[in-house]
Amino acid sequence: MESIKALSVLDGRYKRLTGELVDVFSEYGLIKHRVQVEIEWLKFILMDLKLAVLDKNKVDDIDIILNDFTGKDALRVKEIERSTNHDVKAVEYFIKEKLTEKGLGDIGEWVHFACTSDDINNTAYALMLKKGRDIATALLSDLVETVEEKAMAYKSVPMMSRTHGQPATPTTVGKEFVNFAWRFNREVNILKEATVQAKINGATGSYNAHYFVFPEIDWIAAGQRFLTTHLQLEPLLYTTQINPNASLSFILHALIRSAAAVVDLDRDMWGYISLGYFKQRLKKGETGSSTMPHKVNPIDFENSEGNMGTAISMMEHMAVKLQKSRFQRDLSDSTVLRGLGSLFGYYIIGIKNCIKGLGKVDLNATVLENDLRANQELLAEPFQTAMRVFGEENPYERLKDLTRGQKIDKEILDAFVDKLEKVPGPFKERMRQLTPATYTGLAEQLVDHYFKEK
Structure with a gap:
């Protein structure tokens, strides 16, 4: 209740x-x-x-x-x-x-x-930030692992790309997952190495009261020793009454980048499900639509996208707002900092639902194969490139006339190759053997390279 x-x-x-x-x-x-x-x-x-x-x-x-x-x-x-x-x-x-x-x-x-109150507050929030960062980083690492599993499983499965939503040079499903794994993993490494700063230097940052009553103490060294040894925080010396929150902003911007990449993955998965490249597993009792019984909606990816959008907006505001203060202190930061847990909340919901969505989809290889077979015009790129190498006249323009705005089949392409005058016979045979499904470049090798370099 x-x-x-x-x-x-x-x-x-x-x-x-x-x-x-x-x-x-x-x-x-x-x-x-x-x-x-x-x-x-x-x-x-x-x-x-x-x-x-x-x-x-x-x-x-x-x-x-x-x-x-x-x-x-x-x-x-x-x-x-x-x-x-x-x-x-x-x-x-x-x-x-x-x-x-x-x-x-x-x-x-x-x-x-x-102490001034913000000596206590900024240090408390620094400790909280470290824990929140660790929770978020662990979940982001879980997402990396999930995406990497998909990359390995599908590294050799050819897929038609879409640039501007249009059929484009083929890739492999695994290579597309590796693109995301690399982006996420980069932010994981940044977050793990990020330091969290705190200050404990008095009402306006100059140890005034400390020095007045105990001038014989090296308060700068003492403050550094306290924060480093007792709380495992990075000492911040140059402040007003408040922490300028540079380390908080640094961490939030890493989270923003990772959140944006999650939204990118959410949208791609939404699109691939719509195209039929992935099938969602059915669960007995679930309803996709209140009026259309056939529907199975990609709700996990939609939920992830929505929550990540909310997290990003909060993080962007906090990352900028908390680096500003009027003169030596105002309290506008206090109410904003209380929302720190909320942005982490929306962020981890976004991560968890993205992982959940990835765990409920299976590749539909037949649809991918049919898409590649139905788009022979994808070979216009390698063919015109080869024609340039061998000195054929107007290669781009000739392939443009042959393929733009119309569907062609393999027979039409073979006939085009047969009429080439300067391309050597053995290379013509390579062109005839090429299919959209085999025109994936070094996509597989890039997947292997990612895991080798990680």
Whole structure:
């Protein structure tokens, strides 16, 4: 009953597809990551910089605040926020409460030491981004594997291409799948290597409060050490109050490119199903149309395309918007960042439905063969190219007159070849032996090359 009243499809209709994002990007997830940053900063202040005395045996008591964090704790933070009207301050007060309960109230004022709220927020979002990136990258890798399987299975199956929707130079089905596998895999590699940056340098990015009270500490080095060692994030030194989000934008643009490639695959598969190149497996009980009983619609690819389009629009906005701020700080980024989980939600729905669609189709080789056999004019390209090599006059124009706007058969082509004056006899025989199905160039070898180079 809860999901039927959900405002967003991510928590309603598609809840089953987005479950792995809940603990990362929900309000609970954001609060927990804020608690993580505050706790790790507190431990760093006390144990690394030794700004106050703490019994080492008490560190576990501090860690328990994070390790045992529950939904009930998140609700307590929200309860405090109703009084503070400030979400990060509520986290600070929550941690102080917990410390007091554990007899550690004397270190309470070291919580949130010298931090501005965005020191906590940007670092929490950086941790969330890393997890979201890893989830998305794993799913994109699954898509690569699925597409690669198709590439190998169909690497030798000839297929008529279509440029501008018109019959064009043949390829192989496997080669077309490899084109997509390469595009997806490129973004997988970029995403895996992408660093995630965070800053913890104070109200306007210059460690002002830190330096005022402890000028003897190298705060630049300390901040770098904290982010690198304790949170495995790349330190960002040159900021205003907020993170300029360059690393977020970099990751989003890689996701945008991969999403666009998924849409491209979705549309191609939709078209190939329409042409009859692929058949969709039937499932008992499913309905394709409310009025046309015969229909089996390519709904998985359509769903993938639609959700990827939504993801792209959100990612494009966020990638640009979050690199802008008025002077040293405004809050317009805050509400936008809360949509980070939504764009990952639409993205993974798009990936999952594309994979689902690919798993429900089988190649219809007969239709491909018939298409190639019915389009002998595809050989106009190699024939006019050969005629150029051997010095025949007006090769392009002669093939254009023979083939453009009309269907021809093999007999007409053979008769044309017989009349050629400068093409040597053995090469004429090669031309006669050529068919659209065998005119696939190095398509098969390119499939092998992809797997060899990967």
